[in-house]
Amino acid sequence: MAATMKNVDEIRNRVILGEFGVKNVHTSDFPGNYPGYDDAWDMHKFQKNFRIDVVHLDESSMEFDMVGIDAAIANAFRRILLAEVPTMAIEKVFIYNNTSIVQDEVLAHRLGLIPIKADPRLFEYRNTGEEAAEEEGSEIDTIQLQLKIKCSRNPRASKDSSDPRELYLNHMVYSKDIKWVPIGNQADVFADSIIGPVHDDILIAQLRPGQELDIIMHCVKGIAVSPDSTYGAWRRCGECFADCCTDRVTSFGGGSVMVWGDIFLSHHWR
Structure with missing residues (x-):
């Protein structure tokens, strides 16, 4: 009509x-x-x-x-x-130690959603296939990040305090705790670049004394929609x-x- x-x-x-x-x-x-x-x-x-x-x-x-x-x-x-x-995103998460209450798969998923600040034009696409999947990343196609942190008690905390921010050290794990570990000659090539999470205040996990995280992450170049x-x-x-x-x-x-x-x-x- x-x-x-x-x-x-x-x-x-x-x-x-x-x-x-x-x-x-x-x-x-x-x-x-x-x-x-x-x-x-x-x-x-x-x-x-x-x-x-x-x-x-x-x-x-x-x-x-x-x-x-x-x-x-x-x-x-x-x-x-x-x-x-194209963007650079965390694809592989190698968890060497996780004594927090967050399960490994949930922790890996959280890390994979953290936006990474890196210029994808400076990297190559990784080859697809079973053989390529088993190969380690190189300086031309992979960014390596590390998250290593351990929670401990604050010796200077007041005995009457109940605030975790005063009682514990490193009890809140944020994206700012993720550090870039250069591969090959990346330290020289990207000397003027700041590679790491876009935002420093993304909460990843909460820890208590004795709990720690030791994780290596590999970021690769990709697009949001692909086969x-x-x-x-x-x-x-x-x-x-x-x-x-x-x-x-x-x-x-x-x-x-x-x-x-x-x-x-x-x-x-x-």
């Missing part, structure tokens, strides 16, 4: 977030789509109307608006950035849409709707 004239402007100019899905994301730039509108696609008109407004840009993130383009095309760019931009993908895509949590581009019309009677489309370019998505 053809849309009524009073709904044409809304369909052409608004993406509707409904209770059961997103509407009006299809293209309308072809003749005869809506009566009374000349929607023939024109290159000069597109070049005149299309623009990219950079809202925020720093060394770890970029926020921009794509104006004058269909939502489906903008979404395609978002998916390409998420899935096909044998084991890599994650880290996205900034919580952002769904920009309030400045939203018309609040009505609220739903119940339930919830989740939409994600944020782009985060900090070597990893989180």
Whole structure:
């Protein structure tokens, strides 16, 4: 059924977030789509109307608006950035000692989700296959990280204190405790680079006196979507849409709707 004239402007100019899905994301730039509108696609008109407004840009993130383009095309760019931009991620975790209450597999999963700050353009892809999987990484395709920490009692703590921050030393294990261990000539090649976790305040585990972690991690280059993908895509949590581009019309009677489309370019998505 053809849309009524009073709904044409809304369909052409608004993406509707409904209770059961997103509407009006299809293209309308072809003749005869809506009566009374000349929607023939024109290159000069597109070049005149299309623009990219950079809202925020720093060394770890970029926020921009794509104006004058269909939502489906903008979404395609978002998916390409998420899935096909190479990153360095922790692939292998060698646990030599783990006396914490966190199981080995849970600990390895947590470590694998920590975004790593390293330029993937300076590394090669590791060869796939059973033979390559058994080979040790080299300086051209692998980053080696180490997490070695042990919790102990603080001899200077007050006897009446019950605060773990005063009673124990190294009882909170953060991503800042992960150290880079250069392989081969990496110390010279990356002398001006800071390789390690993007964020220093990611909590990994909590320890008590006598408990310790001794772990080696190997990071390799990969993309989020590949035939044998084991890599994650880290996205900034919580952002769904920009309030400045939203018309609040009505609220739903119940339930919830989740939409994600944020782009985060900090070597990893989180």
